């Protein structure tokens with residue numbers, strides 16, 4: 174199925190920095206020129222990172238235009254893999270695996286604890302825009318179940334204490350600087 178009706182006026186080079194384009198080019202070079210689809214996933218990852226953790230329809234169209242593939246091919250990848258976010262996310266996405274191994278080892282308790290601590294439900298973002306809780310499929314860290322990933326770091330064998338530490342460490346990054354620090358004292 175092809176989709177030739179998407180907006181081809183959307184150009185990736187106008188949406189993300191040149192450094193990100195260079196990164197995508199590196200991925201394209203890893204595959205034979207006639208194989209245009211394998212770079213879709215790495216290209217989407219790069220674009221998402223440069224767009225505050227989520228992809229817009231315009232960005233997916235621009236990736237399609239850049240890689241010269243049908244828009245639907247990009248959309249299929251973006252909607253199939255849980256690593257891609259199609260809605261605005263918080264600055265830190267807490268990706269909780271709820272697949273079999275994690276489920277058997279208490280991922281429901283992890284989700285419950287996060288929801289209680291942050292006062293949001295799965296898929297929601299805190300009012301200050303700092304945290305989003307997201308449910309994801311197996312992240313190939315089953316030996317460390319239950320686990321979550323945040324900011325590209327895996328946290329395994331989770332306990333309530335470990336979760337509290339993860340949350341407080343991230344929250345500390347968003348604390349306003351103390352007045353004396355601002356005055357250089």
Ligand code: FES
Nearest residue numbers: 270275311312314
């Ligand atoms: S089931 Fe959770 S990482 Fe594999």
